[in-house]
Amino acid sequence: MRVQVVIVGSGPAGLLLGQLLHLSGIEAVILEHRSKDHVLGRIRAGVLEQGAVEMLERAKVASRLHAEGLIHSGFDVLFGGIRHRIDLRGLAGKNVIVYGQTEITRDLMDAREAAGARTVYETDWVSIHDFDADRPTVRYCKDGRETEIACDFIAGCDGFHGVCRRSIPASAISCFERVYPFGWLGVLSDTPPISEELIYVNHERGFALCSMRSRTRSRYYVQCTLSEQVDEWPDERFWDELRLRLDTTSAEKLVTGPSIEKSIAPLRSFVAEPMRFGRLFLAGDAAHIVPPTGAKGLNLAASDVHYLSIALAEYYASGAQQGLDTYSERALKRVWQAERFSWWMTHLLHRFPEAGAFGDKVQRAELQYLVGSNAARISLAENYVGLPY
Ligand code: FAD
Numbered sequence: 297m298r299v300q301v302v303i304v305g306s307g308p309a310g311l312l313l314g315q316l317l318h319l320s321g322i323e324a325v326i327l328e329h330r331s332k333d334h335v336l337g338r339i340r341a342g343v344l345e346q347g348a349v350e351m352l353e354r355a356k357v358a359s360r361l362h363a364e365g366l367i368h369s370g371f372d373v374l375f376g377g378i379r380h381r382i383d384l385r386g387l388a389g390k391n392v393i394v395y396g397q398t399e400i401t402r403d404l405m406d407a408r409e410a411a412g413a414r415t416v417y418e419t420d421w422v423s424i425h426d427f428d429a430d431r432p433t434v435r436y437c438k439d440g441r442e443t444e445i446a447c448d449f450i451a452g453c454d455g456f457h458g459v460c461r462r463s464i465p466a467s468a469i470s471c472f473e474r475v476y477p478f479g480w481l482g483v484l485s486d487t488p489p490i491s492e493e494l495i496y497v498n499h500e501r502g503f504a505l506c507s508m509r510s511r512t513r514s515r516y517y518v519q520c521t522l523s524e525q526v527d528e529w530p531d532e533r534f535w536d537e538l539r540l541r542l543d544t545t546s547a548e549k550l551v552t553g554p555s556i557e558k559s560i561a562p563l564r565s566f567v568a569e570p571m572r573f574g575r576l577f578l579a580g581d582a583a584h585i586v587p588p589t590g591a592k593g594l595n596l597a598a599s600d601v602h603y604l605s606i607a608l609a610e611y612y613a614s615g616a617q618q619g620l621d622t623y624s625e626r627a628l629k630r631v632w633q634a635e636r637f638s639w640w641m642t643h644l645l646h647r648f649p650e651a652g653a654f655g656d657k658v659q660r661a662e663l664q665y666l667v668g669s670n671a672a673r674i675s676l677a678e679n680y681v682g683l684p685y
């Protein structure tokens with residue numbers, strides 16, 4: 297079997313790349329380790345930058361996003377019991393759209409099926425070979441049968457724990473990492489959101505975030521320790537803890553209900569450089585992780601795919617190599633901007649066990665500077681809505 301591009305992983309990066317390649321007439325197969333239902337069941341990102349929305353428009357999968365997505369022109373930062381609004385539209389001239397990653401995944405899977413493009417779910421033992429030479433191959437096992445695919449390029453869109461990055465010789469890749477000493481406990485519930493806009497909370501008891509998926513579905517997070525388990529957090533305990541981290545007015549408005557999903561995510565900053573090795577290109581979480589505080593992970597996956605899809609389309613249209621040769625450098629420039637912002641926002645809003653009294657005072661001063669300085673608020677707003685591609 298032979299295709300032009302093998303994409304490993306059917307998260308947002310792999311699916312979006314597959315759709316854009318299909319629209320450019322490039323044949324790609326996606327290999328996904330999990331089942332379709334499992335991929336659709338993962339609750340993750342919720343905030344989309346305009347650049348990512350434009351990508352989904354280019355991919356012709358944005359009609360439901362425009363019908364159901366919620367346009368947000370600002371969010372609140374809550375500290376010391378007071379909410380301060382960051383006016384994204386006023387400060388940075390752009391909005392963000394709240395639309396769940398699950399819905400984007402569903403829209404992309406539907407488009408892929410309608411186009412008759414191939415995804416092989418529940419593949420085992422995916423391995424990639426000869427990607428430093430002209431004729432790469434990918435092998436996998438499905439229902440006990442082994443298959444080998446020859447291709448021109450491999451797109452490693454298989455997330456942080458995937459096989460592609462790990463297949464690059466250690467001498468050819470540099471990794472930069474920061475692991476944070478806490479996680480996010482997230483709850484999804486069919487209850488109306490506490491507010492029209494998101495609230496990012498800095499509290500003595502730890503960070504909290506009030507987000508949403510629709511006008512009737514809420515998504516909340518509280519900072520937790522790395523040793524905590526989901527089953528130590530029955531719904532009542534979660535709601536009580538969240539309420540304690542809110543201001544009085546918001547706490548009174550909180551509508552609670554049974555959780556329909558509850559999970560703990562560790563926080564990490566990570567970048568692997570370069571993002572290309574021969575005919576293997578890494579995109580999305582396979583190459584980099586940001587802590588979720590700045591809402592950048594999914595948006596970065598989209599920007600990688602933007603550069604990679606254009607480079608591949610140019611290559612197949614005219615033989616031009618320049619886009620492929622500059623992919624890693626261009627993508628990494630944006631990646632490091634998002635890394636810096638997510639790292640900064642994580643430090644601004646979380647309780648760090650090692651910070652001590654001095655660290656807490658400096659953090660409070662930084663928050664006060666932010667709400668008091670127009671320049672600081674513009675910087676936050678510009679980074680949050682996303683830098684141009
Ligand atoms: P993934 O979504 O991880 O997809 C990788 C795929 O590859 C998976 O389907 C996996 O099963 C598959 N795979 C792995 N190994 C193999 C293998 N060996 N063979 C075949 N397939 C394999 N980002 C934002 O932009 N905004 C937000 O608001 C936001 N909030 C978040 C909140 C939380 C709690 C979390 C955890 C993340 C959040 N993110 C957010 C980050 C965002 O979800 C990720 O950055 C995004 O999913 C990255 O997409 P991806 O396609 O690169 O990787």
Ligand code: DHB
Nearest residue numbers: 341342507588589590591
């Ligand atoms: C959501 C997640 C984030 O990390 C964030 O910064 C904003 C919203 C969410 O899941 O809704």
